[in-house]
Amino acid sequence: MSPNVGSAMTALIDRVSQLVRRSDTAPGALLPGTARSTVASDARGNAWTPRGSDGKPLSNEQQAEVADLQQTDRRVRSHEQMHINAAQGIQVSGPHFDLQDGPDGRRYAVAGEVEIDTSPGRDHHETLWKARAIQVAALAPPDPSAQDRAVAAQAARMEEQASSALAEQQARQARVSRHYRSSSAPTLLSTYA
Template sequence: MRVEAPARSWIVSGRLTGPEKGRPKAGPEQGPRGGALPQAPSEGDLDLRALLEIAQLRRIDQMVRAHERAHLAAGGELVISGPHYVYRRGPDGRLYAVGGDVVIDTSGVPGDPEATLRKAERIIRAALAPLNPSPQDLRVALRAQMMAMQARLEVARERMEEGHAYRA
């Protein structure tokens, strides 16, 4: 399950700085080779456009993290890894999550259609747990629904065979 913020023109790489405002900074910090390290601008150094971009990046970061937490909570023992985040550097020099994913086990349980059915239902809950499931989340849920239907058919087939075995 992966969700990413749509690419927009306001998302840029590197640092945006506005006209210099406020007090002058103290001397630059020294890097490992003695050169000055670039300093992230303070909010007082940023123009209105950069501040709006930061606010938007913060909102996206919160939404992405909440989305992935929902997958984690609903996925439980099905979670293989994650959450993994895709980051963008804002004009303030900070990294903001703009995409992410949680990897879950979507395989069936060989030889046990009832366990496969329970697992498919859990996968569906994990995929649809966020308030706004992504297209990838919907695809995972659809595949799990197909897996559940196949498991139901297998369970029904086994019960039919058991019924015929008792009559013989």
């Protein structure tokens, strides 16, 4: 086998591995130990019918429930991913999902959360930056939850406190600087004395 073919095979294997890993996290993906739903055609080869984990066809109500769960799963995962994408370097963990079993035997995300580090920074400047970044991350989804808004409000208070502390620190530094400039400036009298 030539080196080019070997490297092409390695690249192909890597790509397939990535696709397999990505499909494991797809909405409605099966988790270890969960049943697999099946689809089958009837004896005449008509359209595929979704089946439950017991192999029986799903009723119309069950199919509607699966469709609702799939939509909720996509919305929840997208919502949490928006928080992560907007985190701008803030320490986050997650996402963590609350899962519900569907009539098709799959598990769907029905709620989720991403934990964001809301501790103050090492100094007022960092705290100010971090508070603003937390607000952006918390309000990133177009439909922020009550918890998202509460985190953003907490970060707004943190921003206000850091801004006040920074202004106070800068005013103090300006007073000290003026004091030293005025007391250390040589006067005409002291120069000739």
